[in-house]
Amino acid sequence: MNKGVSGGSRGWSGATGPWSGGRWGRRVMSRLDRVIETGVDRARRGLRVLREDLWTLRADPLPPFVWLRWFPHGLLCLIAFGVTLGAAAQLADNGVGPQLAFLIGLAQGGAVVLALWRPVSAWWLSMAGALVGAVVAHTHLMAGEAHDFTWPWSSAAIIGHMAVLLLLALRVRTRVAVEALAVTVFLTYVLEGLWGAADYTPTGVLAIVLCSVVVVLGTALRGRREARVQLEQQTTLTAEERARRALLEERNRIARELHDVVAHHMSVISIQAQVAPLLVEDPPQELKDNLAGIRQNALEALTELRRVLGVLRSELPDDLGMLGQGGDVAAAVPDAPQPTLDQLDSLIENTRAAGLEVRTDIQGRAVPYPPGVELSAYRIVQESLSNAMRHAPGSAVRVEVVHFPDGLFLSIINSRPTRPASESPGTGHGLLGMRERASMLGGHVVYTPTLHGGFAVSAFLPRDGRPRGERSEPPYNPETHLIFPKPGDDLP
Numbered sequence: 001m002n003k004g005v006s007g008g009s010r011g012w013s014g015a016t017g018p019w020s021g022g023r024w025g026r027r028v029m030s031r032l033d034r035v036i037e038t039g040v041d042r043a044r045r046g047l048r049v050l051r052e053d054l055w056t057l058r059a060d061p062l063p064p065f066v067w068l069r070w071f072p073h074g075l076l077c078l079i080a081f082g083v084t085l086g087a088a089a090q091l092a093d094n095g096v097g098p099q100l101a102f103l104i105g106l107a108q109g110g111a112v113v114l115a116l117w118r119p120v121s122a123w124w125l126s127m128a129g130a131l132v133g134a135v136v137a138h139t140h141l142m143a144g145e146a147h148d149f150t151w152p153w154s155s156a157a158i159i160g161h162m163a164v165l166l167l168l169a170l171r172v173r174t175r176v177a178v179e180a181l182a183v184t185v186f187l188t189y190v191l192e193g194l195w196g197a198a199d200y201t202p203t204g205v206l207a208i209v210l211c212s213v214v215v216v217l218g219t220a221l222r223g224r225r226e227a228r229v230q231l232e233q234q235t236t237l238t239a240e241e242r243a244r245r246a247l248l249e250e251r252n253r254i255a256r257e258l259h260d261v262v263a264h265h266m267s268v269i270s271i272q273a274q275v276a277p278l279l280v281e282d283p284p285q286e287l288k289d290n291l292a293g294i295r296q297n298a299l300e301a302l303t304e305l306r307r308v309l310g311v312l313r314s315e316l317p318d319d320l321g322m323l324g325q326g327g328d329v330a331a332a333v334p335d336a337p338q339p340t341l342d343q344l345d346s347l348i349e350n351t352r353a354a355g356l357e358v359r360t361d362i363q364g365r366a367v368p369y370p371p372g373v374e375l376s377a378y379r380i381v382q383e384s385l386s387n388a389m390r391h392a393p394g395s396a397v398r399v400e401v402v403h404f405p406d407g408l409f410l411s412i413i414n415s416r417p418t419r420p421a422s423e424s425p426g427t428g429h430g431l432l433g434m435r436e437r438a439s440m441l442g443g444h445v446v447y448t449p450t451l452h453g454g455f456a457v458s459a460f461l462p463r464d465g466r467p468r469g470e471r472s473e474p475p476y477n478p479e480t481h482l483i484f485p486k487p488g489d490d491l492p
Contacts, residue, residue, distance in 0.1 A: 053176045084109030086156030095140040104133045108160040115167040126164045130157045151200040152191040153207040169218025270298035271354040340374040357396040364403030370465040376437040383430045384412035384457045394418030407462040416453030
């Protein structure tokens with residue numbers, strides 16, 4: 001039994017595991033070295049930040065108000081004058097020589113004026129004046145030459161340092177002001193708490209409290225001023241963005257009207273110039289050449305028009321909002337003559353004259369619509385007929401107009417072309433314009449090729465012509481009542 005115990009003792013004392021004395025000591029020392037290195041690095045970084053902040057000469061300028069430029073100057077000059085005289089008088093009354101007392105007071109008062117231009121430098125000057133004054137006064141206190149002296153801060157030094165810290169907090173970053181306050185608190189604690197003196201009235205706590213209050217006040221005023229500046233900048237940016245959107249909306253309106261009006265008539269001219277020689281028996285060559293020239297000029301004009309439309313639409317935002325009040329397109333240009341549904345007959349007659357067979361089907365009782373609804377309906381029919389003339393020459397077109405209690409339904413379907421279409425690649429601006437017109441009125445447009453080579457367009461425009469977000473009642477859903485074209489649809 002004893003051997004086992006002694007053997008166990010030998011095993012414990014001769015252990016070489018992780019708990020052996022030498023290895024455990026090295027591990028503790030290694031960890032202690034790392035902790036010390038980390039602490040030293042952090043202290044160096046902190047001192048570097050303090051040096052960069054408290055030795056900087058940069059400061060934000062005062063706000064550009066006339067009264068705020070001159071009133072603080074005069075007030076601070078009066079405060080500086082009072083601080084200079086008060087500090088010199090307090091020091092001289094307690095045994096300090098008049099010349100030295102005046103220099104210390106001048107440093108503390110001059111720091112107040114300097115803070116208008118160099119707040120960080122002024123803080124250093126004020127701090128140096130307060131420290132020199134405290135050291136000189138401490139010498140006289142220990143010698144018994146001064147009695148009941150306010151130490152380490154005199155009343156004049158507290159007032160001057162408060163003014164300097166207030167300007168510092170107003171004109172530099174919050175972090176710099178807090179660091180200056182922390183250094184002030186630290187030096188006050190060293191003077192009063194560790195050094196001390198005899199027969200004096202302590203003012204360290206009072207000075208710390210008052211300086212903290214002015215730093216908080218200055219920081220709050222600076223934050224309020226910065227928030228006001230940011231608000232003004234944001235308001236300016238919002239106004240510029242609103243003006244830009246208005247300009248882009250106007251460009252969009254111009255592009256849409258150019259495409260719907262000019263492109264339609266140029267397409268009609270081109271088709272008529274192409275069909276005209278077929279309507280005359282044995283037309284002279286001169287007539288053919290003139291008509292070919294007219295057609296070529298019309299096609300070139302269409303090409304240039306598409307290029308201009310591409311430029312106008314190149315910078316449009318995704319969501320263009322409203323053009324005028326209540327979605328009324330006519331309200332955007334009140335003096336411009338705008339077509340209505342009553343002019344659909346003349347539009348269809350012009351299309352028939354260009355060589356297309358057009359059938360119409362009008363159902364329901366026609367009622368007055370807002371100008372925006374009638375204009376959009378006219379443009380949708382006009383664009384659909386222009387596309388049929390351009391891409392499906394010789395086709396048959398059916399135009400259906402249905403008046404519902406909730407709005408207007410349009411359907412334009414053309415059959416496949418009977419002769420080859422001329423090379424005129426579209427840009428898609430017409431279809432995009434139709435969708436934009438319907439969308440800003442709270443409706444929508446559907447278009448798709450038909451099964452037998454034709455093309456179908458259907459649109460629904462609400463009666464009130466208001467976007468869905470401006471209605472108090474639930475929006476009308478035409479898809480539950482109307483039949484929109486599908487890829488298999490075609491003319492009956």
